[in-house]
Amino acid sequence: xxxxxxxxxxxxxxxxxxxxxxxxxxxxxxxxxxxxxxxxxxxxxxxxxxxxxxxxxxxxxxxxxxxxxxxxxxxxxxxxxxxxxxxxxxxxxxxxxxxxxxxxxxxxxxxxxxxxxxxxxxxxxxxxxxxxxxxxxxxxxxxxxxxxxxxxxxxxxxxxxxxxxxxxxxxxxxxxxxxxxxxxxxxxxxxxxxxxxxxxxxxxx
Amino acid sequence: xxxxxxxxxxxxxxxxxxxxxxxxxxxxxxxxxxxxxxxxxxxxxxxxxxxxxxxxxxxxxxxxxxxxxxxxxxxxxxxxxxxxxxxxxxxxxxxxxxxxxxxxxxxxxxxxxxxxxxxxxxxxxxxxxxxxxxxxxxxxxxxxxxxxxxxxxxxxxxxxxxxxxxxxxxxxxxxxxxxxxxxxxxxxxxxxxxxxxxxxxxxxxxxxxxxxxxxxxxxxxxxxxxxxxxxxxxxxxxxxxxxxxxxxxxxxxxxxxxxxxxxxxxxxxxxxxxxxxxxxxxxxxxxxxxxxxxxxxxxxxxxxxxxxxxxxxxxxxxxxxxxxxxxxxxxxxxxxxxxxxxxxxxxxx
Numbered sequence: 244x245x246x247x248x249x250x251x252x253x254x255x256x257x258x259x260x261x262x263x264x265x266x267x268x269x270x271x272x273x274x275x276x277x278x279x280x281x282x283x284x285x286x287x288x289x290x291x292x293x294x295x296x297x298x299x300x301x302x303x304x305x306x307x308x309x310x311x312x313x314x315x316x317x318x319x320x321x322x323x324x325x326x327x328x329x330x331x332x333x334x335x336x337x338x339x340x341x342x343x344x345x346x347x348x349x350x351x352x353x354x355x356x357x358x359x360x361x362x363x364x365x366x367x368x369x370x371x372x373x374x375x376x377x378x379x380x381x382x383x384x385x386x387x388x389x390x391x392x393x394x395x396x397x398x399x400x401x402x403x404x405x406x407x408x409x410x411x412x413x414x415x416x417x418x419x420x421x422x423x424x425x426x427x428x429x430x431x432x433x434x435x436x437x438x439x440x441x442x443x444x445x446x447x448x
Numbered sequence: 449x450x451x452x453x454x455x456x457x458x459x460x461x462x463x464x465x466x467x468x469x470x471x472x473x474x475x476x477x478x479x480x481x482x483x484x485x486x487x488x489x490x491x492x493x494x495x496x497x498x499x500x501x502x503x504x505x506x507x508x509x510x511x512x513x514x515x516x517x518x519x520x521x522x523x524x525x526x527x528x529x530x531x532x533x534x535x536x537x538x539x540x541x542x543x544x545x546x547x548x549x550x551x552x553x554x555x556x557x558x559x560x561x562x563x564x565x566x567x568x569x570x571x572x573x574x575x576x577x578x579x580x581x582x583x584x585x586x587x588x589x590x591x592x593x594x595x596x597x598x599x600x601x602x603x604x605x606x607x608x609x610x611x612x613x614x615x616x617x618x619x620x621x622x623x624x625x626x627x628x629x630x631x632x633x634x635x636x637x638x639x640x641x642x643x644x645x646x647x648x649x650x651x652x653x654x655x656x657x658x659x660x661x662x663x664x665x666x667x668x669x670x671x672x673x674x675x676x677x678x679x680x681x682x683x684x685x686x687x688x689x690x691x692x693x694x695x696x697x698x699x700x701x702x703x704x705x706x707x708x709x710x711x712x713x714x715x716x717x718x719x720x721x722x723x724x725x726x727x728x729x730x731x732x733x734x735x736x737x738x739x740x741x742x743x744x745x746x747x748x749x750x751x752x753x754x755x756x757x758x759x760x761x762x763x764x765x766x767x768x769x770x771x772x773x774x775x776x777x778x779x780x781x782x783x784x785x786x787x788x789x790x791x792x793x794x795x796x797x
């Protein structure tokens with residue numbers, strides 16, 4: 244708020260006080276949102292850690308199975324059989340919102356289906372990879388969610404800090420300035436009235 | 449021993465000297481880069497075959513196959529009347545079958561004929577049509593028509609199952625059964641002692657593949673989608689239909705595996721920890737050891753011929769595994785787990 248915008252009037256003072264009350268209430272809501280986001284973020288990070296650990300373990304098993312298939316059948320046969328898997332992974336990315344934070348939700352439309360005959364080593368590998376496909380997608384979703392939560396938490400925190408440390412103090416300072424100004428004017432008025440009253444009384448007397 | 453057989457046996461002995469020793473293959477598996485592997489291969493009989501070949505796993509695999517096919521060709525050409533059909537059917541037909549499966553699987557999945565053509569082994573037609581001619585049919589139904597009148601024509605039951613289940617495996621199983629019928633027919637022409645060795649090699653491998661099929665098909669069996677076991681497994685060796693039914697019916701596969709006779713129980717041990725590839729590695733090591741002993745029993749006959757071809761094939765498979773493993777940066781001990789010749793003890797050097 245610049246000095247040129249300040250009108251040291253009672254009406255303006257009341258307006259400012261009303262605005263300050265809204266801003267303080269808004270700041271309280273933002274603090275609540277910040278606390279909630281922080282809690283949500285911490286819980287999500289813990290869940291992600293666990294999911295990642297499990298995914299890495301399953302991923303290692305899947306990779307081991309794929310390596311074993313390659314070493315057993317040779318690369319040409321593995322690639323020939325793998326190429327014959329017709330249905331691919333199809334996904335749709337939809338938005339989801341929690342507390343105003345938008346993050347992607349992956350809807351799996353179709354998973355690869357093994358409707359051709361794979362050698363047993365390769366079909367075991369395909370089963371393991373298929374089983375973790377959905378896990379990978381969910382972990383990726385979680386990571387995006389955490390990224391967005393952290394981003395939103397940062398923004399909310401900055402807003403709260405800006406309100407608490409800059410805007411509210413500014414408003415309070417202006418309100419004090421106007422209040423002091425008005426007090427000064429009313430004191431001057433009072434003194435003026437007293438002086439005028441005294442002068443009038445002296446003239447009459 | 450006939451002069452023809454003498455010459456064949458002597459040639460096989462001399463060709464066996466060209467095979468890479470277990471130590472040489474282990475050294476290849478320990479290469480730390482593809483360049484180092486290719487440099488080491490440059491000091492082996494593979495140097496000519498690898499000249500000008502792109503350093504891609506599939507291209508190098510093709511080169512190893514070409515060397516093996518040439519070795520089979522040399523032996524079959526020199527073989528006597530009774531041996532040539534068996535060796536031709538056992539090896540050429542197996543490779544022809546691989547080509548036909550790749551063609552049919554690829555057409556079923558809608559892969560471009562050009563792409564399928566790149567995967568085929570460089571083998572002239574043996575008992576079936578030229579697989580490249582089947583590719584020109586453009587789809588699986590056309591390819592099936594192309595097999596009409598040949599030994600590989602699918603029987604009506606297989607076609608019916610293919611249409612009913614909308615699955616490719618009945619056609620594949622029909623091709624495998626055709627191959628086995630042919631191999632067992634041509635085995636009949638061998639002399640008694642030769643047939644005994646051949647049937648052990650063919651039979652143990654057949655039993656293991658039958659058992660793996662039974663493990664894989666448990667889900668289909670429970671869902672009632674399997675044909676009767678006699679139709680699925682027309683040939684067995686020491687593991688009969690009863691044992692295969694036990695695998696299908698067992699609540700836990702491990703229990704049924706534990707009831708198998710040796711050497712199958714030992715061969716299937718990796719399956720108990722989910723390592724199916726380890727089963728095939730054990731099978732191949734068992735066959736290698738078996739042929740080593742058979743060769744030691746009779747160093748002047750059919751045993752030597754079959755041993756040379758079997759050892760050649762194992763060497764080829766080991767080279768394919770080593771090449772891919774080195775390209776992917778796998779540790780030598782991870783590659784060695786699945787190697788056959790390279791895992792043999794030092795005294796086989």
